Amino acid sequence: MSERTIELPDEIGVVNIGLPLFADAVRDQGRPVTQVEWQIPGGGDPDVVAALRRLFGPRTEAIDAANAEVLHRLDTGVAVLTGIATAADVLPVPGRTLLHSGPALDIADACDPLRRSMRATVLAEGWAGDAAEADRMLASGEVSLAPANEAGAVVPMAAIIGPSTPVWVVEVEAGGTVAYAPLGQGSGEVAWFGQDSPAAVARLVLLREAVAPLLAHALPLVDPVDVFSFAAQAVAMGDDVHVRTQASTNLLLRHLLPGLVDSSDARRVEVARFLSANYLLFLTLAMAGARALTAWAGQVEGSSMVTTMARNGTTYGIRLAGDDTWFRAPAPPVENALYHPGKGPQDGAPDIGDSAVLELVGLGGAAAAGSPSVGQLVGGLGAAVDLTRDLGTVCVGRSSRITLPTLGGEGTPLGLDVRKVVERSITPRVTTGILHNRDGSGQIGAGVATAPIECFRDALLALDQRLA
Amino acid sequence: MSGQAVRVFKSSYRDSLLLMAATVAMEGADGVSWAGATMATSRGLQDLAAAGVEDPALSGLGANDLVLAVKGDDDADLDAVLESGRAAAFEASGPDQGESADRPPVSVAEAVAAQQDANVAIVSVPGEYAAVAAHQALTAGLHVLLFSDGVPLEEEVELKTRAAGLGRLVMGPGAGTAVLAGTGLGFANVSLTAPHAPRVGVIAAAGTGAQEVHTLLDRWGVTVSEVIGVGGRDLSQTVAARMALPAARTLAADDATGVVLLVSKPPEPAVAAQVLDACGQTPAVAVFLGVDELAGHPDAPLAATLEQGAVAAARRVGVSPPALTAGLQDAVRRAAERLAPERTLVRGLFSGGTLCYEAQVILEDLLGPVHSNEPLRADHGLPAPDGAHVLLDLGAEEYTRGVPHPMIDAGNRIELLREVRESPDVAVVLLDVVLGHGAHADPAGQLAPVCAEVMADGGPQVVAYVLGTEADPQVRSRQQATLEEAGALVPATNARAAYAAAALALRRPELVEEGMAR
Numbered sequence: 001m002s003e004r005t006i007e008l009p010d011e012i013g014v015v016n017i018g019l020p021l022f023a024d025a026v027r028d029q030g031r032p033v034t035q036v037e038w039q040i041p042g043g044g045d046p047d048v049v050a051a052l053r054r055l056f057g058p059r060t061e062a063i064d065a066a067n068a069e070v071l072h073r074l075d076t077g078v079a080v081l082t083g084i085a086t087a088a089d090v091l092p093v094p095g096r097t098l099l100h101s102g103p104a105l106d107i108a109d110a111c112d113p114l115r116r117s118m119r120a121t122v123l124a125e126g127w128a129g130d131a132a133e134a135d136r137m138l139a140s141g142e143v144s145l146a147p148a149n150e151a152g153a154v155v156p157m158a159a160i161i162g163p164s165t166p167v168w169v170v171e172v173e174a175g176g177t178v179a180y181a182p183l184g185q186g187s188g189e190v191a192w193f194g195q196d197s198p199a200a201v202a203r204l205v206l207l208r209e210a211v212a213p214l215l216a217h218a219l220p221l222v223d224p225v226d227v228f229s230f231a232a233q234a235v236a237m238g239d240d241v242h243v244r245t246q247a248s249t250n251l252l253l254r255h256l257l258p259g260l261v262d263s264s265d266a267r268r269v270e271v272a273r274f275l276s277a278n279y280l281l282f283l284t285l286a287m288a289g290a291r292a293l294t295a296w297a298g299q300v301e302g303s304s305m306v307t308t309m310a311r312n313g314t315t316y317g318i319r320l321a322g323d324d325t326w327f328r329a330p331a332p333p334v335e336n337a338l339y340h341p342g343k344g345p346q347d348g349a350p351d352i353g354d355s356a357v358l359e360l361v362g363l364g365g366a367a368a369a370g371s372p373s374v375g376q377l378v379g380g381l382g383a384a385v386d387l388t389r390d391l392g393t394v395c396v397g398r399s400s401r402i403t404l405p406t407l408g409g410e411g412t413p414l415g416l417d418v419r420k421v422v423e424r425s426i427t428p429r430v431t432t433g434i435l436h437n438r439d440g441s442g443q444i445g446a447g448v449a450t451a452p453i454e455c456f457r458d459a460l461l462a463l464d465q466r467l468a
Numbered sequence: 469m470s471g472q473a474v475r476v477f478k479s480s481y482r483d484s485l486l487l488m489a490a491t492v493a494m495e496g497a498d499g500v501s502w503a504g505a506t507m508a509t510s511r512g513l514q515d516l517a518a519a520g521v522e523d524p525a526l527s528g529l530g531a532n533d534l535v536l537a538v539k540g541d542d543d544a545d546l547d548a549v550l551e552s553g554r555a556a557a558f559e560a561s562g563p564d565q566g567e568s569a570d571r572p573p574v575s576v577a578e579a580v581a582a583q584q585d586a587n588v589a590i591v592s593v594p595g596e597y598a599a600v601a602a603h604q605a606l607t608a609g610l611h612v613l614l615f616s617d618g619v620p621l622e623e624e625v626e627l628k629t630r631a632a633g634l635g636r637l638v639m640g641p642g643a644g645t646a647v648l649a650g651t652g653l654g655f656a657n658v659s660l661t662a663p664h665a666p667r668v669g670v671i672a673a674a675g676t677g678a679q680e681v682h683t684l685l686d687r688w689g690v691t692v693s694e695v696i697g698v699g700g701r702d703l704s705q706t707v708a709a710r711m712a713l714p715a716a717r718t719l720a721a722d723d724a725t726g727v728v729l730l731v732s733k734p735p736e737p738a739v740a741a742q743v744l745d746a747c748g749q750t751p752a753v754a755v756f757l758g759v760d761e762l763a764g765h766p767d768a769p770l771a772a773t774l775e776q777g778a779v780a781a782a783r784r785v786g787v788s789p790p791a792l793t794a795g796l797q798d799a800v801r802r803a804a805e806r807l808a809p810e811r812t813l814v815r816g817l818f819s820g821g822t823l824c825y826e827a828q829v830i831l832e833d834l835l836g837p838v839h840s841n842e843p844l845r846a847d848h849g850l851p852a853p854d855g856a857h858v859l860l861d862l863g864a865e866e867y868t869r870g871v872p873h874p875m876i877d878a879g880n881r882i883e884l885l886r887e888v889r890e891s892p893d894v895a896v897v898l899l900d901v902v903l904g905h906g907a908h909a910d911p912a913g914q915l916a917p918v919c920a921e922v923m924a925d926g927g928p929q930v931v932a933y934v935l936g937t938e939a940d941p942q943v944r945s946r947q948q949a950t951l952e953e954a955g956a957l958v959p960a961t962n963a964r965a966a967y968a969a970a971a972l973a974l975r976r977p978e979l980v981e982e983g984m985a986r
Binding site: 008009018023024029035036424 | 530531571572573574575578579580582585588593596597604605608611616623629632650651653654658722876905906
């Protein structure tokens with residue numbers, strides 16, 4: 001038994017959790033009191049409550065120390081764009097493999113838009129002469145599938161990385177981590193929206209044969225691109241750097257301009273037209289930066305922080321720092337949605353893409369409160385502020401470099417803590433596009449997808465076991 | 469013919485007080501045969517099923533979903549009844565209230581961020597969830613008053629082990645009161661004495677025993693520097709004084725504390741002796757109700773009752789308490805003359821658990837077996853045999869399920885008082901009336917008319933003790949006067965009330981002078 005004494009306070013200030021009459025009693029004595037709006041933790045499930053008690057109790061000092069390191073890495077890691085590469089040259093993926101979003105998936109379980117995107121990629125790779133042959137190769141396993149996340153890459157929506165796909169290469173020097181994401185395909189008929197038309201295939205070829213070479217030429221001629229520095233500036237200009245990347249894309253193109261005009265490539269005007277119409281160009285660069293950051297943060301052992309959050313259109317998966325295990329649940333529908341005319345909920349595919357990695361680094365929903373255009377999507381800037389605040393209640397800290405002018409310079413929520421998520425049953429809500437679930441007509445709307453609680457609950461219970 | 473109606477509010481946790489308010493609002497409506505407001509916990513859903521409520525809306529609900537259900541006559545407007553329940557349940561904070569920017573804190577960490585000078589958390593959520601909140605409060609650097617009951621023993625040990633390592637208090641579980649730095653927490657009385665008066669530090673389980681010694685000392689001009697509640701199990705072998713030990717060391721090291729007063733139900737002797745040793749050079753007095761000598765520690769400074777513990781502590785800081793029985797013997801004699809010969813039994817209806825226990829200790833000594841729901845001995849439990857003395861602790865869980873604690877509302881006690889009216893063999897009804905923050909605004913005003921009814925036409929004598937101070941919101945002297953005007957005897961301490969009850973039952977007025985230290 002320790003010989004320690006207690007530090008008794010000289011003046012009392014109270015936090016009241018439970019019956020309000022106790023708060024009134026303190027207030028009546030002229031002492032300050034704050035009432036907590038409490039709710040039953042973990043939905044009242046006894047196993048979950050017991051795990052929360054251990055993880056918030058005797059294990060909290062060790063977990064909090066690990067979380068502080070994770071937060072430090074997420075907040076300070078400098079992610080620099082170091083080049084453009086062909087996937088096969090940098091990614092550890094053998095032969096005819098396609099990298100897709102979310103956790104591992106059997107082709108039979110792939111949703112329609114993902115299947116179409118794979119088909120387009122097989123055609124663009126030149127492995128098959130027509131769609132039927134592409135389907136046969138996919139169904140037979142001649143072309144294999146792997147999660148991009150497990151290869152150190154991330155892909156948006158239904159996008160696929162094939163061996164010849166051009167990717168951004170982003171490094172975090174402090175952690176020695178590197179991550180990849182495919183160059184953005186832009187809008188129109190595109191594979192990443194689940195389309196497999198000749199135009200969608202042609203776009204993949206354009207990226208590989210014209211866009212990537214020009215960007216690769218330009219990059220060494222300009223100063224290095226610090227991804228989160230650009231993102232922070234763009235948040236101040238109204239981007240959430242997820243569904244809206246207008247400002248960050250403009251900043252990037254302005255930065256690249258001297259290098260781009262230096263080119264004498266015959267297709268440079270064609271590429272410039274593509275780039276100037278691609279208002280989501282920065283999206284995948286930000287995702288690669290986020291993945292390089294979470295890869296570094298994810299090396300910390302004993303933390304309760306979520307460092308992977310990804311969906312493949314069928315399954316939602318998360319991973320915690322220090323553990324490679326995926327925890328899965330069915331991909332949720334996209335709700336609160338605005339649909340293109342003539343389309344509705346019956347046409348929408350479930351939530352898909354690795355872009356939720358942005359929510360883990362203080363962007364996307366974390367920055368919604370600063371984005372009037374996200375507000376338009378979710379029902380007003382007040383609703384966008386709610387999105388950010390809700391995420392804040394389940395995060396351990398705030399970004400010191402990404403701040404919200406609309407909230408008086410408050411940092412965006414950073415460091416998603418699985419304990420808080422499960423305690424409060426509040427999962428991240430991610431604004432996202434909606435793809436057609438049958439006919440390959442691409443994006444049909446946009447809305448908000450709420451991550452399923454089940455995978456967070458399973459991750460919490462596994463963490464409790466792992467730290468026992 | 470009858471009908472039923474159900475309404476579900478997702479993610480709308482309401483505490484039990486609001487649930488009761490909603491139930492009451494619905495039950496009171498015309499044509500309603502049954503009404504319930506409950507969270508959709510497994511227990512809540514069982515209750516609904518037991519009441520025969522069935523509705524497809526009840527499937528797939530979780531513990532944070534609120535259910536309002538009502539059954540009644542076919543012609544009753546059940547939707548309107550549900551609406552009245554909704555209004556009651558959401559009175560304090562509607563779901564549409566407030567904008568995002570002014571959201572109240574939803575966690576201890578957020579509350580501390582909003583109130584930097586916070587240093588104590590009061591936790592009164594249901595016991596199965598309380599340890600999570602208490603741990604979070606410790607993590608945020610706060611001391612914890614853990615009011616919640618039903619916290620498992622191993623969780624108590626886990627909490628206190630962690631708290632001791634952090635240099636923080638976990639007062640409880642089941643701690644109803646504490647005083648830190650002069651501020652009353654929980655059900656607490658307001659001190660009158662000046663800060664420079666002689667000081668006593670109290671370590672107690674933290675129920676009405678702590679309140680009794682605090683208010684007695686305060687009344688006698690002795691300042692109570694701190695009341696540290698450690699919960700009813702702290703002096704057990706398992707918990708091993710994990711809180712009482714550091715608390716004793718802390719009070720011993722505090723120059724302003726002249727005496728440490730330790731209050732507990734009968735403890736594990738070796739553990740209690742350790743705590744007394746930890747007081748070091750600071751004089752200590754212990755009250756272990758009913759324990760005259762600590763096994764293996766014959767020199768331990770014990771007092772038999774809360775009253776005598778307070779007296780001893782006061783004397784140790786140089787204060788002589790005033791007479792405690794002035795006029796009481798005469799009053800008892802007059803009352804005894806009025807009682808019919810067959811009236812010989814004592815019936816106690818207590819709101820304070822330790823007050824009930826102290827009265828049992830005194831009455832068993834003088835009257836023989838006393839039966840109770842919280843008895844001194846296992847074989848003195850309920851149901852009591854005919855012709856037995858019975859003291860009930862109405863604050864115990866079995867009496868407070870679904871109804872307010874008797875300190876908050878006397879409704880339950882009033883019903884039991886009326887029942888006593890029908891018993892021809894009861895001589896004395898013994899009551900406690902606890903004042904202070906959290907207690908009813910006018911408990912004597914609630915009880916006095918019923919006391920008068922009970923005593924009318926040759927009924928039993930009511931003896932009521934008022935625990936409180938002049939500075940309490942209810943004002944002790946006013947509460948006493950109300951009860952005296954109704955004809956009740958109002959002694960100076962809970963112990964004196966018990967002695968007066970014995971004196972009346974035996975028609976031996978001189979017994980009111982028993983149990984006083986020379």
